[in-house]
Amino acid sequence: MLKGIAASDGIAIGEAFVYKKAEIKAEKHIVDDPIREEQRFDDALDTARKQLEDIYEQVKSEMGDDKAEIFETHLFILNDPEFLGSVRHKIQKEKLNAEYALMSSAEELAEIFKNMGNEYMSQRADDILDVSKRVLSILTGNKNFSLSEISNQCIIVAHDLAPSDTAQLNRKKVSGIITETGGRTSHSAIIARSMEIPAVLGVDSATSSIKNGDFLIVDGYEGIVHINPEEAILKKYEAKREKDLENKRLLLRYRDVESITLDGKKVEINANAGGIEDIEQILKFGPDGIGLYRTEFLYMAEDKLPTEEEQFRVYKTVLEKMDGKPVIIRTLDIGGDKNLPALNIEAEVNPFLGYRAIRLCLDRIDIFKTQLRALLRASAYGNLKVMFPMITNIHELRKAKDILEECKAELKNEGLKFDENLEVGIMIEVPSAALISDILAKEADFFSIGTNDLMQYTLAVDRMNQKVSYLYDFFDPAVLRLIKMTIDNAHKMRKHVGMCGEMAGYLPLIPVLLGMGLDEFSMNPSSIISVRRLIADLKYEDCKLLADNVLQMTSSDEIKNYISSIEIPVFKK
Structure with missing residues (x-):
């Protein structure tokens, strides 16, 4: 048995295909012509x-x-x-x-x-x-074997898969993926989840431990790979896989139902989106709305900044396609791991602690106002909410709102329509924002907790660094306490709290987050129906007790062991 990172849920059973790219050397020589x-x-x-x-x-x-x-x-x-x-x-x-x-x-x-x-x-x-x-x-003239050419059912085993490798997988033939590198947030993991292919990544020595033709079991829930398993283990996983397939059939029942617990607690299940092209796919899963619409791809697609008119058309189209459902659009979140060619931002020693997100927008007010004007104009065509990223103090929120008010005044003078009651929220993704969430809740209409960055900043861990990635832990008590603090402070001011990070679609923690009082879960669209079904099997009062107990615990291991011992449907897979 080999252990790795559970990157894409599911059970895969089949023969190994060890994929090794031929290393092509570029020999040096002088040419005549x-x-x-x-x-x-x-x-x-x-x-x-x-x-x-x-x-x-x-x-x-x-x-x-x-x-x-x-x-x-x-x-x-x-x-x-x-x-x-x-x-x-x-x-x-x-x-x-x-x-x-x-x-x-x-x-x-x-x-x-x-x-x-x-x-x-x-x-x-x-x-x-x-x-x-x-x-x-x-x-x-050395053509590497393309994974699209695979003709037999198999499980891919590789050192790494480049994005072009993963994107060209023949999903009808590839039932699982194992790599020696990568993690849950890598390109390979994201694409594997989109294709619903079980994947375990970061498995040391996978290509040397596994041979072509070995019989494998890939457990994408636990991050485990079994090589040539005994009959008893195989039967156990065959039953687990059959239950998985049955669950997928059952999930179709939950596509268009409200997300309500057995004792009547209703929550919103929303989707994260990165562009207009995502909307059609998102609607197939029946979300209550869009909890995070990322706008940075508009800016990164070309080497020039998008105009107000270009942005307006995009936002208007998204709102119209969502047909009255709420759409939370995040203002420009550039910097850190995302660069903007048109701005030629200088490289920084610590970009995640530097010139990014709202900081950049409050410095480049010309860029910020162009986006805000486009958003305001689009708000006349649907249920739009605007959200500012990476707010760290009350001054940033106030300044951003002041600039928004300037844009409203300009549009009024120009005779252009917009939603006068537009809601304005913020992302809680740095510890300072969580710690002063009682102050911020007085001046923001809603919160959305960005767990990816909140965990990174709280735990001081680079999730892409394999030497320390074990510290990037959804169950860490410090992170869970900050989330609870944020929810409680918002609710005291009767403000709505959502979550749009990876944690929002992570089934084992849904009961805990529900019990903490989270109002909205926004996630990868493919996770929506699974989360909705789980919520329909839960009692809110039980989840509150579960959350209270978890928040008294001292380590992530203690929390994991406790949660896995509870009679919750997701743990019976």
Whole structure:
């Protein structure tokens, strides 16, 4: 048995296919005809662009715009004048062969990005190397096996899966995924969840411990992999898988029902969205609304800032598609792990503690007002609520609201309509905001708890750093106490509290969060029906007692053991 990170729920049973990419080396040599060599490079670039455009369209149609964004980044790299200029210089001036010129330039640029010391730039370094290897394989004629070509039912075992690998999986043939790297928030995990493929990531020595043809069980709930299991273990998991399949059939009953507990407590189950393209898919799961609509992708898609009119059209379309259901749109949340090409933000030593989110908007009021005006204009076409990210003190909230009032006055003078009663909320995602949530609740219309950042800042842990990722723990008492404090302080002022981080769709903690009094859960759309079904099986009064007991406990292990011992349907899978 091997242990890893439970990255995508489900049980997979089948034979292993160990996927190892051939390492293509870029040998260095001098060429006689640099012009012809540059033409070889240009031809390879054209082929790579066409491949990526095809992948982009496939992912966009099957999984949505936010999942396809990574391939836009790859295309951007293949059109970057600085990167391409370095390659061409090596070919033209140094008379190096295209293969070596390409990879030496890619490695130099990737090294610069890795040394910038933040997660976003480190990911860009990986993107540069990934896309360069694609071009290299075209130049050398070494075509790597594509996972789309798999013809037999199998479980993929790999050191790592690049986004292009995962996106091209034949979901009819691949029943599970195991990798040696990655975690619950990695590209592979997100795409696996979208495809509903069970996945266990971060499994040390998986490719050396598992051989082609080994019979495997992948437990995506517990993060466990069984290799050639005994009959008793196999029967246990076959029964568990059958129960899973039956549960999925039962879940269809809960698509359009209200989210109410057995004793009458009603909550909202909403979806997180990253673009207009997500809305059709989201509506298939019957959400009560959108609890988080991310706007940063509007800004990151091109090398220029979106205009007020461009933004207005997008927000208006989203509201119309949601047909009166509430839509919480978060204002620009750039910085930290997300960069904005049009702003050319300088690299920072600690970007997650730096110039990001509301801080950037309050500094660049021109950008902020453009977005706020677009949002206000769109509010006339649906049930819009606006939310400010990363508020750390009352001054930021007041200043942001003052700028919003300025925009309202401008629109009134221009004779443009907007919702005069527009609700304005904030994200609680830093400990300072949770600690003064009693103060903030007096001036915000609602809260949404962003657990991804709240955990990162509270526990001082980089969730993408595998050496410390074990500290990134949903069950940590400090995080749970901050959540309870936030909910209580908001409710004293009769304010609504939602949650839009990963924790909101994490089934084992739903009863605890419900018992704490959380009003709204916003999550990946594919989790909506599972959460709704669970809530329908719970009693609110039981959950309150459960939450009270959890908040008295001293460690995450104690909390996990206690919760797993309770008679809750989710633990009977």
